[in-house]
Amino acid sequence: MSDALSEDGSEQNDSQEELMTPVELIAKLEEAWLNEKFSPDLLENKSEIVECVMEQLTHMEDNLQRVSKGDMKASVHRMEIDRIRFVLSSYLRSRLQKIEKFFPHVLEKEKSRADGDPSYLSPEEYAFAREYLANTETYLKAVALRHMPPNLQAVDMMKAVPEPCLDSFVFLRVKEQQDNIMVEPETDDQREYVVDLDVGSQHLMRYRTIAPLVSTGAVQLI
Amino acid sequence: MDPAEVEFLAEKEIVKIIPNFSLDKIYLIGGDLGPFNPGLPVQVPVWLALNLKQRQKCRILPPQWMDVDKLEEVREMERKEDSFTPPPSPYYMELTKLLLNHASDNIPKADEIRTLVKDIWDTRIAKLRLSADSFISQQEAHAKLDNLTLMEINTTRSFLLGSLNCMFKLRSNMQPGTSTGKGPDY
Numbered sequence: 288m289s290d291a292l293s294e295d296g297s298e299q300n301d302s303q304e305e306l307m308t309p310v311e312l313i314a315k316l317e318e319a320w321l322n323e324k325f326s327p328d329l330l331e332n333k334s335e336i337v338e339c340v341m342e343q344l345t346h347m348e349d350n351l352q353r354v355s356k357g358d359m360k361a362s363v364h365r366m367e368i369d370r371i372r373f374v375l376s377s378y379l380r381s382r383l384q385k386i387e388k389f390f391p392h393v394l395e396k397e398k399s400r401a402d403g404d405p406s407y408l409s410p411e412e413y414a415f416a417r418e419y420l421a422n423t424e425t426y427l428k429a430v431a432l433r434h435m436p437p438n439l440q441a442v443d444m445m446k447a448v449p450e451p452c453l454d455s456f457v458f459l460r461v462k463e464q465q466d467n468i469m470v471e472p473e474t475d476d477q478r479e480y481v482v483d484l485d486v487g488s489q490h491l492m493r494y495r496t497i498a499p500l501v502s503t504g505a506v507q508l509i
Numbered sequence: 510m511d512p513a514e515v516e517f518l519a520e521k522e523i524v525k526i527i528p529n530f531s532l533d534k535i536y537l538i539g540g541d542l543g544p545f546n547p548g549l550p551v552q553v554p555v556w557l558a559l560n561l562k563q564r565q566k567c568r569i570l571p572p573q574w575m576d577v578d579k580l581e582e583v584r585e586m587e588r589k590e591d592s593f594t595p596p597p598s599p600y601y602m603e604l605t606k607l608l609l610n611h612a613s614d615n616i617p618k619a620d621e622i623r624t625l626v627k628d629i630w631d632t633r634i635a636k637l638r639l640s641a642d643s644f645i646s647q648q649e650a651h652a653k654l655d656n657l658t659l660m661e662i663n664t665t666r667s668f669l670l671g672s673l674n675c676m677f678k679l680r681s682n683m684q685p686g687t688s689t690g691k692g693p694d695y
Binding site: 309312313324343347360363367470472473477482487490493509 | 510514518530532535537540542556560644648649650651652653654662669670674677680
């Protein structure tokens, strides 16, 4: 008797060329979630992962609708759906928090990127950021700026909102061997030195040095 | 990060259970489970094991490392060494709490295990406090923390990272030529 809730071990995702099993997809979602949570800056948008996960969740929920309630399997599937949904919402929520915190810089970064580079914002996030900027400007004008003397009525958002601090310290775990990572000194009398990052080791260092490694997936923030 | 979120990650660990019901294979998004046959052990993630246990549908078998003798050895090693020894499991604290709270009847000598794990935790946290202290006072820029578990890192995360960022801000303001509009947030 075939299980109405069973699915293929590997599904092809239409939005990209590589074959990714659902297991790998969920693992990638969790990695993206942790990286986004702990990085001081807004990371690249992983919209293909988000879309695929949403597809899986809606597919599974549709299946569950068709099966009788109170079934043992249905409850297990439902628990799993809740867990995945939590990770997904938390991921999107931390992105939105960062967009709200750094909105002028995020929009500037998006405007100034080259056409071939991956985008930092999904279309919905971009619309959200622009509306947030417009609303904040309107609010500041209405509440304070129009009461100021005429030559002080402009506010430069890029200066008014603090930039993300890329020099924050982060904890990370190494997934791919990296050699000769430069560590900059804290005080003037120390000299800079290099460290090798071995696979599976955990470190504490500045985000700035390892930021490119996070985007390529060579290290995982923890 | 919330301790509850660390526990969420710990719940993905695999543990052996003995079900008292039968069910054929389940094809979850995150992998396949089962088939379940009464009396035969099967490997499931902790979140499912706890749910089944609460519905009285299974018996949980303690993981390999959750054994009084093994944990005593770990505790002695931890007390002897100055640096961190490899933990019994990357999620030993969360798993001990979860399994002993919900399934202590399935785990032999539960109270002793609880005390041993707490001792190991206390020793490791004391070492962590000392090494964080020396990290800050020597103003190092890099530290290797191989054998630390996520829960231990999470305990000091907000304080340690917050103070390091604060110190960076103070230092960079003392040097001329810093860019405007930039600052770590609190």
